[in-house]
Amino acid sequence: MDRQMMLDLDANDRLKKFRDKFYIPHDTLYFDGNSLGMAPLETKRKMIEVIEKEWGQGLIRSWADEDWAISGQRVGNKIAKLIGANEGEVIAADSTSINIFKAIAAALQCNTGRKIVLSTDDNFPTDLYMMQGLEKFSPERIKGMTVKSDQILDSLNEEVAAILLTEVNYKTGQILDMSKITKKAHEKGILVIWDLSHSAGSIPVHLNKYSVDFAVGCGYKFLNGGPGAPAFIFISKKHQKNIYPILSGWMGHKDPFEFSKNYTAANGIDRFLCGTPPLLGLIALECGVDLVLEADLKQLRKKAIKLSVIFIELMERQCNKYGFKLASPKNKNNRAGHVSFRHANGFSVSRALAADGVIGDFRVPDIIRFGIAPIYTRYQDIYDAVERIKHVMKLEKWKQFDQKVTSYT
Ligand SMILES: *Cc1c(COP(=O)(O)O)cnc(C)c1O
Numbered sequence: 301m302d303r304q305m306m307l308d309l310d311a312n313d314r315l316k317k318f319r320d321k322f323y324i325p326h327d328t329l330y331f332d333g334n335s336l337g338m339a340p341l342e343t344k345r346k347m348i349e350v351i352e353k354e355w356g357q358g359l360i361r362s363w364a365d366e367d368w369a370i371s372g373q374r375v376g377n378k379i380a381k382l383i384g385a386n387e388g389e390v391i392a393a394d395s396t397s398i399n400i401f402k403a404i405a406a407a408l409q410c411n412t413g414r415k416i417v418l419s420t421d422d423n424f425p426t427d428l429y430m431m432q433g434l435e436k437f438s439p440e441r442i443k444g445m446t447v448k449s450d451q452i453l454d455s456l457n458e459e460v461a462a463i464l465l466t467e468v469n470y471k472t473g474q475i476l477d478m479s480k481i482t483k484k485a486h487e488k489g490i491l492v493i494w495d496l497s498h499s500a501g502s503i504p505v506h507l508n509k510y511s512v513d514f515a516v517g518c519g520y521k522f523l524n525g526g527p528g529a530p531a532f533i534f535i536s537k538k539h540q541k542n543i544y545p546i547l548s549g550w551m552g553h554k555d556p557f558e559f560s561k562n563y564t565a566a567n568g569i570d571r572f573l574c575g576t577p578p579l580l581g582l583i584a585l586e587c588g589v590d591l592v593l594e595a596d597l598k599q600l601r602k603k604a605i606k607l608s609v610i611f612i613e614l615m616e617r618q619c620n621k622y623g624f625k626l627a628s629p630k631n632k633n634n635r636a637g638h639v640s641f642r643h644a645n646g647f648s649v650s651r652a653l654a655a656d657g658v659i660g661d662f663r664v665p666d667i668i669r670f671g672i673a674p675i676y677t678r679y680q681d682i683y684d685a686v687e688r689i690k691h692v693m694k695l696e697k698w699k700q701f702d703q704k705v706t707s708y709t
Pocket of ligand 1: 395396397398424426427466470495497498518531
């Protein structure tokens with residue numbers, strides 16, 4: 301595997317034209333698209349158009365004239381295509397954390413008489429925090445519990461109301477078996493909530509094929525929606541009418557402009573809106589989602605697997621002697637869009653790599669993550685990154701960096 305081979309793979313890559321649709325930072329090998337996707341060129345063009353024309357000239361009229369009022373639904377329907385959902389089952393709104401709150405509250409309403417919500421102790425913290433917040437407010441209705449992720453199947457019993465699981469682990473990229481877990485949960489009368497934050501736009505998801513009840517996910521990771529982009533929530537058609545939204549904001553009202561004193565939930569997925577939709581954020585998210593739809597998720601997944609296999613093989617050949625240990629599953633089908641390595645000096649190593657233009661990130665206690673976003677990552681980037689990692693390790697450049705964890709990346 302030499303550099304020429306990578307250049308050849310890039311030349312024959314069916315997805316190569318997509319890289320030209322993004323801003324590419326100068327002298328940077330970017331491996332953090334799982335945390336913040338790159339900026340599409342179209343996003344700038346569209347934002348300027350919306351600000352100058354729709355906001356600048358149209359002002360308040362644009363809520364109706366430009367369909368601003370239904371943008372969360374429109375973007376939601378596009379995301380639905382990426383996660384195996386139908387029209388009217390997904391809405392883009394709020395943050396993932398807030399949507400987790402909505403989904404847990406909804407699940408408990410659909411499964412009365414049970415109060416345990418089960419998650420895994422390696423889940424992303426905000427998922428657990430939202431569960432703990434609901435429990436603090438209403439300990440008689442909900443009891444949050446966690447188990448190790450390999451214990452999930454054995455922990456499903458008739459006391460559990462719902463499980464809250466993240467399909468792709470944020471540290472290791474490991475994919476949980478959505479089909480198997482959902483099926484076993486349903487056999488025990490348990491409803492399932494899947495967090496798709498690291499799945500959406502990265503791996504094909506089949507929510508309705510597996511009769512999933514609820515799901516949430518993130519807009520700024522593999523969907524390239526921009527920093528703090530709106531998130532999304534999926535509520536299966538079969539449950540929608542049974543749920544009284546606890547976050548019962550006016551935009552989820554049946555007729556917000558009736559300004560009625562009492563809340564009546566809107567029909568369908570609309571009732572999971574809360575406040576006024578963040579229009580500019582939704583427009584930016586839509587640009588990112590459109591690109592993923594155009595590139596085709598099956599193609600993206602195929603290329604992501606090829607890239608990650610090459611990356612791991614090069615790392616093992618070139619950098620094993622420097623103390624990296626693969627933290628992601630060895631089997632390529634059990635890993636999603638990022639590859640992680642453990643390293644005893646993980647934080648300083650990731651700082652030193654960033655200083656040399658290789659942007660991955662670090663997760664406590666010792667995980668260095670490399671996000672692989674096939675929509676803009678090239679084979680030659682993988683090769684060049686491993687060369688730079690080797691260089692940093694050989695010269696022990698990381699020794700100049702503090703091991704005390706200080707920042708986001
Ligand atoms: C990134 C991520 C989130 C993010 O939540 P926000 O409310 O958008 O900050 C939530 N859950 C998981 C599993 C994530 O990976």
